Amino acid sequence: MTKFTPFESRLVVLPIDNVDTDQIIPARFLKTISKDGLGDQLFYDWRYDAEGKPKPDFILNTPEAKASKILLAGDNFGCGSSREHAPWALTQYGFRAVISTSFADIFRGNALKNSLLPIVVPRDIHAELFANPNISVNVDLATQTLTLPGGRTVEFPVDGFARHCLLEGIDELGYILQQEPAIASFEAAHPSPINTTA
């Protein structure tokens, strides 16, 4: 995993609450056995017409969006299915962060494991960002701050362990594997109730 470094970007504004993972990537694209090629399918049913042509009025089809690394969305982003294809599609499109007032639990976990930073901001800041969609903001995970134009900073919460892993490029599975002795002793003390002779 590469280390998560500070960056600056304009915002792609999606003023919709409860964006579910079926919108982020529709289920019919989950038949793949690979992680690749999902960026073109991001928000497919909002982004393309019935013939598969990009809808010019959908924000992800604008040249500005393609150069942006931050998605600004409504409350409870990423609700619904556990599909990790959602953060895969978002990062392959080019996003490195999503800003909202809240995230669904499974999506937040999946995003953090794929270097996509879910940034929770207070409601007033959220409204202010929506009112000024053309600004650029700076994201610094080390200091857990967004820097708005003019230098004003907004702190955001991140799980300490996830932050550490992202900043240092640490892979969680490697960390768990190091605890093999603890796992083995837990197993020795807790036999499974599943009747495996079935």
Added chain:
Amino acid sequence: MKPRTIIEKIWDNHIVSERSGAPTLLYIDLHLVHEVTSPQAFDGLRARGLKVRRPDLTIATTDHSTPTTPRSLPIVDKVAAAQVARLEASCKEFGIRCFGLSSAQQGIVHVIGPELGLTQPGMTVVCGDSHTATHGAFGALAFGIGTTEVEHVLATQCLLQNRSKTYEVRVDGALKPGITAKDIILALIARIGIGGGTGCVFEYCGSAIRALSMEERMTVCNMSIEAGARAGLVAPDDITYQYASGRPYAPENKAWDATVASWRKLPTDDGAQFDKSITIDAASLEPMITFGTNPGMGIPITAMVPNPGDITDPLERESLAKALRYMDLPPGKPLLGHPVNVVFIGSCTNSRISDLRNAAKILKDRKVHPGVRVMVVPGSQQVKAQAQAEGLDQIFRAAGADWREAGCSMCIAMNGDQLQPGEYSVSTSNRNFEGRQGKGGRTFLASPLTAAASAVTGVVTDVRTLLQ
């Protein structure tokens, strides 16, 4: 000792290690695997040269991209066929038991876990699927995970997790005729919204929950995620033990008695504190139905579709307006009487034998309304066999419904079973998101009783009018 909730007890029983600055390392008792969210995880193991740590605690089946056409036919969709084949190959390679397409135990992952006796009280259960909360009906801590976490569990049988908040959902009183478990959960989600349970695990309790059968408890727990809760559970009781007893993977003989004794210690202690709580009066519930594009957009079936003009928050107002535009529904009008094109009876929410019996009760000696397509999809091969032994398939066929093979089918529309653009369905599944049942399709979520009643009349129908 401080009184604890069942949620805290299960958590405490599964702590492998706790290090400062890191989440708890939690042991997983049962890992269920299906074809859609696992191939990249198996690739991760191959890339690192890792084995599956506990193939004996890992069970796979094919359900999501699996056709519900006769099993003698090949899978037409080559991409889906490759995914199903990949699961079977990976299971062979890593020594995992797989109930594949040709198995008599194949079915929706959340239907077969309980029916095989794999799901047991006090367990931690995970699956790369958000409806894993279904298994909470047994008093298990069961939650959905992403593919990276699937890889973690395959490799280590453990997960790094932070403790969730506890949320007591108390449902007291008796349900009136025609009102079911599905209506309880749709009412809860409508009440607290689809983000209302974020960060929490629900414990469903109260006299109305205690009175539910295991299958009904599964329906309630199944949709915990639709209120944002990662898990939801019901403390085990004699109904639970009676259901689990004698199933193939359940403990036997002396081991059974000892295990039940340990299960009896699981229920929440008197005086235990929850972080949040809500009470619902079961007697006040009506059949519920959704009108919008998330499961929180639900109303009692006799109520009116809400009006965006009544909402002050601009983003919330626009979200409701957007939903009504997608659904092509006028605000302030009833849903009752709205024409229906398709009725889907199935999914991990409502595809068990009791669900099919409920639907058959309405469809018996009646006909599906001309122009309505009705699909009945059993949750598993075992449910299918049981339904056929009871003659339910004959009732469905005689009514003009389509009787299918087991799978997720039109709940997620990955397998060719889908709505056409603009079509309306009454569906017993769990999600009404835009395009969930097929691009441009429009979903009304409801109980099997409501779905079957609407199949007969061709319009959204209050089942109570057919029960008299």
